[in-house]
Amino acid sequence: MIKTGDPRTLGVPSSEARLHFDTELQELGGGPRRRLLMVDDEPAFELSFYCGTCPLLFRRLETAREKLSLESMQERLSGPLDDPDDGGVIDAFGALLPEGEYLPLLLSVEPQLIIPGKEGDYFSDEQVTSWGVDQFWGLPEYPHTPYYRTFETAVDTDAHLYEFVVPMVPPTWNQRERVEEYVARxxxxxxxxxxAVSTLDVCQPAISFGDDPSVHWGLTHFLLDGHHKLEAAAAAGRPVRLLSLLTLGESLAGADDRARLPALRAQSRSARATGT
Structure with a gap:
């Protein structure tokens, strides 16, 4: 954690925002409605279900094809920010978001690129330990995207915070020369x-099919700008700064939980002790 700003109102009416949160319309006789992150009025990601007892989720959908970077901010973001409000970055990116309350967090992260189903995959490891595999498919949840792990820490004896950075499009879509340029820099x-625009979802299994029914706090950052930077940092083992605009109204967390987040994010990194 570098610095936390004060909660502030950002954004434009949802109908005008390039990115907004929505609930899928339920057809007559259909199943539960999905919670969605929308980009340009297309469903981009399916998110954790509203119940709070289902597993944490960010699942890329077939219509997720767009980044939301701003050319006007490229030079300003080529170096480190020292303050969330530095250079008008918050207001510039706020114009992409739906009107609401956001908490600015300025973080230093060292990303690790994760391929689903392989080493380090949260969905195949920590989530299965708490929820077990999906009872219908007999498999772990699958996010349909590579993603980055950046931080984790204990919340208390039976809860743990996990942090992820999720690219809007896969790293394989990045321009190789730009990634290499950032590696050199x-x-x-x-x-x-x-x-990034971020959510904090607090999820706890109601019935555990795993070995550790602990509460999972998922701090998930959806990249607006920085796809090449995150890949370069992961490849080079270098830090980047991340300006997170945490949506307070669309997160699955109570006010007390959200208030604890800055202090938790400032703690030392610690892996979960399984079987507790």
Whole structure:
């Protein structure tokens, strides 16, 4: 944690925002409605279900094809931000978001690129330990996207915070020359800044099919700007700064939980002790 701003109202009417949160319309006789992150009025990601007892989720959908970076901010974000309000970045990216209350968090992260089903995959490891595999499919949840793990820490004896950075499009869509350019810059000491809209979802299994029925706090950052920077940082083992605009109204967390987040994010990183 570098700095936390004060909660502030950002955004434009939902109908005008390039990114907004929505609930899928339920057809007559249909199943539960999905909670969605929409980009340009297309469903981009399915998110954790509203019940709070279903597993944490960010699942990329077939219509997720767009990044939301701003050319006007590229030069400003090529180096580190020292304050969330530095250079008008919050207001610039706020114009992409639906009107609501957001908590700005300025973080330093060292991303690790994760391929679903392989080493380090939260969905195949920690989530299965608490929820077990999906009872219908007999498999772990599958996010349909590579993603980055950046931080985790204990909340208390029976709860743990996990942090993820989720690209809007897969790293394989990135331009190789831009990734290599950032790798070179980072090797010379440059620390660029990425920007994300974020959710905090607190999930606890009602019936555990796993070995550890602990509460999972999922701090998930959906990248607006910084796809090449995050891949470069993961490849080079270097830090980047991340300006997170945490939506307070669309997160599955209570006011007391949200108030604890800055202090939790400032704690030392610690892996979960399984079987507790």
């Amino acid at each position: 980072m090797g010379q000491g440059t620390v660029p800044t990425a920007v």
